[in-house]
Amino acid sequence: MTEAEFLAEYDPAAYERPALAVDLVLLGLRAGRLAALLLKRDQLPHGGRWALPGGFVGIDQTLDAAALHVLQEKAGIARAHLEQLYTFGALDRDPRMRIISVAYLALLPEADFAEALERSAALMPVTIAVSWPGETGGEVTALSPKGETLPLAFDHAAILAMAILRLRGKLDYSDVGFALLPEHFTLRQLQDVHEAVLGTTLNKPAFRRRMLDRGWLAPTGLREAGTSFRPAELYRFQPSR
Amino acid sequence: MTEAEFLAEYDPAAYERPALAVDLVLLGLRAGRLAALLLKRDQLPHGGRWALPGGFVGIDQTLDAAALHVLQEKAGIARAHLEQLYTFGALDRDPRMRIISVAYLALLPEADFAEALERSAALMPVTIAVSWPGETGGEVTALSPKGETLPLAFDHAAILAMAILRLRGKLDYSDVGFALLPEHFTLRQLQDVHEAVLGTTLNKPAFRRRMLDRGWLAPTGLREAGTSFRPAELYRFQPSR
C-alpha cells in the first residue's frame, strides 16, 4: 500500500470527491406502447435537450431515499416501483464536473403515468423506440408525441437503453411486469405489458397458461366493465404464497 | 424547484459529498468449490474482520478503472473478468464516514486464483457457503480453509450474497461461466463450474447437449492429458459468431 493510498484510506476528505447523483428512468405504458417521462433542460449544459429526472444524493440520504426524493420532488409522483439499475461513472458524462450517477428504474401503472403528466406540465411523455430485438442491446431513441426524435442530455440515452435491456431481461422470470399494471387487471392487459416491453407479439394461449401456472395470479371474481364483448376476468398479483 | 435544490444543482461543491469507493468480490474455483479472496483488516473499525479488497474512486478515474486499480494494487492480480454488481449506500455501512460503494464482480480462472494466493500472503481464500437454493437469496458465510466461519467487515456479507445471486442468475443465459475457466477446458470442467456456482449437481448428457447446442464451444482437437482413463476433448470459448 502506497503512502497516497494510506492517506486516502484514512483521510479521504483530503482528496477531491466526485459528486453523486441519482437519475430516474420513469417508465409506463401509454396507448399500449412503452413510454418514459423526461424533463426539458432549460439551462446549459445541454440546454433544450431532454433529461431523466435526477438529483444529488444528500450526505444523510440512502440511495433509495434519494431516488424516492427525486420521484416525489422532481416528478411529482407519490410512489412507484423503484429498483436500482446501474451506476454510470464516465469521466466526461457531465461537462460541469465529475458526477457519478446511480440510475434507478421507476415503473408506473398506466393511470399513474397519465396522472403524473396532468399534475406536472414540465414532464414530457416520450415513446421508446427500440431498434434491437430481444436482449441484444443497442441504441434506443425517444420519440415525442408527434413522432419526432428528441435529443437526450448527457449519457441519458445509454441509461435509457440499459433500462430497457434490464426490464426485458427480468420480465419473464421476475414479477416486475406487475409494477406496470393497476391493482386489478386482465390477462390481456398483462400480455399487452409483456408485448410492449419485449417489442414482440406473444401467443395468447401459451401466455395465459404460463402466467396462470406460475401461481402469481389470484382471480378476484370481478369482471372488467364497459366492453362491447365478453368481459374478461380481473386478476390480482399475489406475491407467490 | 426550491432554492436549496437550485444551489445543489449548480454548486454541489458547497454541499458535503459522500465518499465513493469500489469493492471487489473476487471469485474463483478452488478444489471444485466456489471461493473468494479476502483481506484481513488490521485496523479499526472492524479490525480483525475480513473484508473485500476495495479502494476509493479517484476524481479522474472511471468506476471500471478504479475497480481495475484495486484488482492490481490491492490484490496483485493483473486481469480478471470485471463486471459492475450493485451500489451499496446505507447510511451506516461504514462507521467512519459516509461511503458509497460500487461493488464489482471479479471472476478468475482456477490457476489465476491460485497464483494470486501465492503472490500475496495477505489474501485469504475462503469457501463460500450458500444456505439457500437457486436464486432465492439470503445469507452466505465465508469459511476459512480450516472450516471456521470468518466474520466479515462492514456490509461485505451482503455484497458477497448479492454477488452469488447475480452469478447464479446470469450463469446459464450468459457467458460469465467461461470467465472462471482457463483458455482450454473440458466439458466436465465447465459442468464443475456450473455445479459449484449453482450448488447443485447437473445431469451430464443434458448439460453437454445444452452447451454444445448453444454454439459457444469450439473444439480444439486437443485432448486433456495425464488422466488414467479416457481423455476428454478440450474446448475453447467462442463468443457466439
Add this chain to the structure above:
DNA sequence: CTTAGTTAGATGCATCGAGCATATAAGGCA
C-alpha cells in the same frame, strides 16, 4: 327476438428441450 361481430377462455395436437438410463469408446494399469 334474432343474429352478427368481437374478444375471452379452453382444448387438442405437434414439437422441442431436458431428465434419465444405458450403451459404447478410449485411455491407464495390473
Add this chain to the structure above:
DNA sequence: TGCCTTATATGCTCGATGCATCTAACTAAG
C-alpha cells in the same frame, strides 16, 4: 489381455410451449 474409470452417444419419457380451433359471453344492429 482383461479390468477400471471416465468420456461420449443414443433412445425413451415427460413437461412446457407454439399453434389452430372450438366454445362462451357480451353488445349492437335489424
